[in-house]
Amino acid sequence: MTVPDEGMTDPRLQAQGELSMARLALDDGELRHAADHVARALVCAPALPEAHELLAALAAHPHGGADLFPLEQPVFLGTVIARAHVLASQGRPAEALELLVSAQCHDPRGAWADVPWVRDPALPARLAPDQASMTIMRLASRLDDPVPEDARAPLRPFADLALALCDAHPDHPAMLWTSSILMRRLGATGEAIRLAARSETVQPSFYAAMALGYAYRAERRYDEAEQAWLRALRFEPDNLALYTDIGELLANAGRADEGLQWVERALQKDPENECAFPTACGMRFARDGDLAHLVALSDYLREHPENGHADDVLTHHSQRMYWLGHIPQPTEAVINVLRQVLAESDDVSDIGGMSLTISAPEPPSAVLAFTSALGVSEGITVTDVPEPDARRPVPEVFGGGPVRAVRGSVWTYEGTRARPAVAPPSPEAVQAIRALAGRPWRHLPAAYDDAVRLSGLSLNDLVGLLAHPPVPDEVPARHRPDWIRSAQAWTCLGIAHFQADEPWHESQRRALLVDLAYGPEDWVSETALLAMVATAWVDPSTRADVAELVTWRFIAAVEAARSRAVTVLESLAFLVRATPGVHPDVRSLADDVLAPPDAAAAP
Template sequence: MGMNEVQHGSADARSEVAVAYLALADGELGHAARHLGSAFAAEPELPEAHQALAELAAAAGGALAALEWFPTDEAYSGIVGCMAHLYAAAGFWDAAVDRLGAVIGAEPERGWAQVAWLARPDLAGLVSPEAVGRAVAAVTGGLPEGPAPAGLREAVGPFRALVAAVLERHPEHTALLTLASVLARRLGEPEAAVRWAEQALAVCQAEIAQDPSDLDRYVDVAEVYQRTGRPAEGLPWLDRVLDIDPAHPTAGPAVHALRHAAEGGGTEHLLALSDHLREYPDHGYAGHLLAELCDGVPWLGHVHPASEASLGVLHRILADPAAAPGSGIELVGSHLEPPSTVLAVRMGLPRSGIAYKCVPLPDPRLPQHEVGTRLWEFDGPAARPALDPPSRPAAELVRQVASVGWDAPGAAYDHAVRLSGLSLGDLLAVCVHPPLPRDSAQGAYLLGRQPELWVRAVQTFACLGIAHHHADEPWRASRRRAVLTDLLFGPEDWVNEAAGFALLATAWADPAAREEVGALLTDRMTAVGLAWQERDATILASLCRLVLGCPWVERGVREVAARMLAAVTRYET
């Protein structure tokens, strides 16, 4: 999920600083560090927070020693911001810029770049262009595609000034020139974007003129074109490489990435990248590109978000600082929602209940086809798990394996192989009895702010575990196929989506399963789409994206999926 943190105002930041000072007075440096992380997350520019951080460093015996008190597994913005400032105080400039870039990218509209050390006139000579390049990549990842608004440009301004200063010292660093061109384009500086892109191309082409046999330089030229918005112009350079070396470890993957960009997205070339990686597992660049292109895309890079009305109420209560821990709510919904919604509400607010006034038609409690696997029993609109809880070891293993995000569908499929030894009974039971999130900063965020994402992650990886059940059985006759199909066509629920993703990931990993998986997902999407014409069907957008993840499906079907997705998205917003 990245560095998520609920935003607070100055009063919250100052109160966190005050508590940090009390902890410092008692010698509790770890306690002070956690509260300073919260203070910086609330207001990165607060002078009192910076002063308190300096006093923590002094109490710890120096900035480097103070770093030990900040938990590295808690990647929320305040902690990472504190680490950036401490590295700067210790003179570790690469690490400082690296981490500052991460928090700017996570929250570019905020004042992370408004810090004195970033404006040092000699900083450009103290930091490496490689570290600045990593920071630029992180920052651009958090910026909108179009020209940024004035306020955002002002917030990022000091960082952009450092990039320009470093390029003056390293005018032939093609990677940084390329990344800087992207940064300038997103900040609404077309002249600088073109200048740096042309400068990068000139450097690459000069190197090719000196040594035409260096095929990697041809790839560099192609990627400059791709990153600066002209992917079609880069393809001929890759074709020249592949004519010479058809198995080139970077040109082969890069051609799929450039075609993806040149054709405006879709999943055809992402699947080709995944297939390339399966054929050449030592071509790590293919995995890097695939992860970059899947990042932030529902189902390709993370669980699909949920949109049920009761979740909106849940989020408002969880975000209210006045809400008592462990408080509960009694919701009354106008229409039945997927049963798993109740799991999420009760995970976030354990003493809660949801009642629904009516069951709309077509009845979402009825499976689309006859199924042999049941997860839910219904008493009118009220649903309850049809299975007993899973064994404690099974629940704990799923808890450790489940994740909200992944690099690509194939990566999620491979990661879930750790669950292949669990019984089908346990994997099914965990879908309706999800364990709590892991004890970590991200786990605390999910439990305290978006528990539905964790429930969906558990269900997703439980279904991926089912996809590995008795993997030696031929797919068409396998128990894993039969169970996932049952879950896909069962009563409308988030488990339909999780099973659909497990089928999709299986098809990405196994070309022999693609035709059938595409047909199954299309069948389910079509049925739910017809129901959506009569009533709400909150799983439809997710099913549409699953079908769009099947580029082998007929173009007409994918066009229908895209139109339905657009219609549902307009309706939900």
Template sequence: MPEDDRPLPPAEELTLARLAIDDGDLAHAAGHVAAALAQAPTLPEVHEALARLAAADGGGGVELFPLRGHAFVGAVVARAHLLAAAGRPAEGLDLLVAATGHAPGTDWAGVPWVTAPELADRLEADRTARILMQVCAAVTDPVPKAGRAALAPYLTLARNAVTVHPGHALLLGAASALARRVGEVALAIHWAARGVRLEPSKIGEVWLGYAYRSAGRTREALAALGRAVAHDPDDLTVYADIAGTLADTGRLDEALDWIDRALARDPTFDCAVHTGHRLRHQRDGDVAHLVALADFVREHPDDTHEHGDLAESCRGRPWLGQVTPATGAVVDALRRAVAGDQRDPDVVRLDAPAPPSATRTAATAAPELRIEVAAVPEPDPREPRRAGARQLWHHDGTRLVPAVPAPSPEAVARLRQLAHPAWPHPPAAYDAAVGLATLTLPDLLGLLAHPPEAPPTALGRVLGQDPSLWVRCVQVWSCLGLLHHRTDEPWATSTRRRVLLELVWGVEDWVTEAALFALVTAAWVDPGVRPDVARVVTARLADAAVVARSRPVPIALSLAHLALASPALDPETAALAAALTATNRRVPRPRSRLGRLWRRLTRR
């Protein structure tokens, strides 16, 4: 079926299939049957049409669904059923498992021939075990509750096979692995324990250990995994599993001892390296462990499998995995105004001018708000912190006016596709921002001063509940886009470095944070720029600390979090940043509207 063809409803596809069969156009009929099967894989009428097609073909119909290139999933599943009907059920199951891997939540195997008890008699126990292991490899561990029903036929196959082959240890272990993934933990323990009693082995003990761990029986899990190590001391994956199990119960020192044992055998073993860096960061909070992990990932792109340790460690952490929410009286009033809270007055009285981005966002999203500033303290927050810094706005009386042209429609469209308040980790954010690489410098600067409206998407509608958050997203991703500007230029004399520094040392604003985050991200992805970026971070935080002795610095807390996310920071600056975050912490209350919005946006 051509990729650009949209399937009709199953009933209409089947009608066309029957007409094509009557006309002898079996290839055309096969396309319609495959389209119907992809939408309704357990519908009896679809299988009746498939059987009729096979009968008309005279050769069983298997070759009407060839596997060439990127095969259509409906054709794969049709071929699977026809192979089973032709007496080749193991080959058919292999294809059904492939379909499950493609769309795990679809009930591809919910058909009588898969769940029939006699199928287990027809399959060799070794082959069934391999099929069950293929299913396990195709799905998450554990499978979310909503997706477990689609795997029920495979679990039925496992039950039937264990009944027919009760003494096959490998089958029992594979069946245990599947049962554990779909929440049948007691059954998983039962099957794995039987397998180990029948034939003690490393893999059997691993399956048993995982089953115990899923049941929360940590002591038994560690004992089983320890026996697995005794079977094969060279399998360092088990060392990492033991370390992860210990860490889950808060026993970090013991966990790291196992990691060190693994690394002593192989310093480049990916599972141990990833787990070790994650656990060391979990123990002391030093971002250097995560930077080292990012370096390892960059230097070893061909790891045996994907690891989520870096993303797990950065998730929910300011600037490591998400933008920090804006704070201040203007932003608080703006959020209440957008929420329709009528209890508050329309006047926001400030002791000092708010950051320009906050003022501009309020004027755009809640023009009814009036902002009154009692005085302008020294040093003047409306002036750049260094001479020659880039000015994005200028004051026209009490009005803020952008000092740069608006961005092009193309720049707006690309930015709206990318901007998000969360990312897996800084290198991932850098990679994602490559989509802005061809934007011009005026466009990128224009996005900072003229943030577009949020896109008409589900994410955009959620962000619309807090306009300040959307503006911060725009500015963060625009500055990440600046990192990709003229990357052929050497860093020290590059346009991207110069412009980001000009923004860092401009007026105290959300753009300051966004530009500094871009520099911090550059340090994550390029070890060569780390000393330079560390000096900038140190100087900017020190400047904020000095100014804070005379007046409030609204961005100080965020700058401190940025410093703590920065590679190669000196201990004194890190201590200052830690002290600032400890004394100026402001986190949305868990039950507040902002807290709920934030959790929804950063859950990814």
């Protein structure tokens, strides 16, 4: 089904223009051309009386009728809507309603059913309840659960019709429980409970009990929902999806251990059940915080990419963790000053020759974000360089770990001032990163997959993007640090795809990411480690190596923090938490770094 391009023209005026063309075509006997223009008018203004008047004329024409609106693929949205109205006028309301539901499922924004024949009080009696209930169910199954409040108005005619159908057929069980599902998704939970309970009274069934349980759950009446679903289970005792629903329900009710038992009972019957396995992974992670559960879920999702439930569970838990779902906020002094300067306004036109003195070198990317946001090129004075020197690569100041040398960096220092050591990226690279930077990701494996669009860039372009992040002019000053961090994260994820057919340990992508991670202390150090962690999530063969690289880079930061401030330390600790296979002692050390300052004094 196709829809017209959205433009800036007023929809009603556009519809009037289409109707003018339709009248001219009708006067010339060009019925098909007239029908096409009417169909376009209905998409612009579904309830416009003049459009329906002209449609009625086409329907009544000796050579007109529904055949003027054939369902030839690809079919135009307006053609479907117009055909529905013509069929309704010909006494075929069931077929007409099916077509309106198709249109609504295709484009939920349109009020396609807000027309007189759908609101006709006599319509419910003219519809066979068996077919009508299937039509209602088809619509309900395609809607969000629940539909956002601001998107419900176009669906109101269907809801009113469903209620009218239930009044016309009060003892039709399927009509009652399907309408319950529709009403629940539209936020009318009380009505949904009433209809499902009525259906269960008329004829107890699996579907009525399930609908009632969902309606109770929507109102957080968990005990009643549990009882309804236990009744449903009597009809289908081997329904493992219902085992999973009950488990999630009990977890939401504060009975997580009981809930997990239900899910594990399902896994005993089917160890890789598409509903139970993802739910169990999520519930186990919620119980003990062991990242291995989410890693197992990611491995499962890689084998079953069509499983939307698994993706949803991984997304839900990833969004609660830094780096798995989103990037930590920077903590540098220059960024804190920037936030203070921009606390009330993004207008930096009057800042002029601002200067800032800091006590130690800070990550070059943070300084770049500061100068980019304020539109200044210089003005930062560093008074001291505490040891270990943050400007030097990690192997030069830290004796442990597997990395003994760094071959290059995207930054070079002139005293305490960092300069890009690489050339700017090509216009093609700039365009590619701007399509990604600022975008959130669902979870880290999804981010890794999305970054494949950078895989065609050269290494020179990729490292150029790190030191010369092309911040668009329209990005507000206060958001520039976040945009730069996002661009660097996506770029490093792109590096993780470079020459992906090379074995990891001997690959150019690993060598470059190690150089970036173990080079001068910078935001690039974090995002290079992120790319390694993402690789570990999608490629189990790399996990031991990545865990070792992340561990030693973190330990080096912990050692440095004994004698100076390490602004990226907490971020590295979050990366440790996100890394598959990290030793429990290292994970414990990361937890200590992230513990509130007064945690030791807490009972």
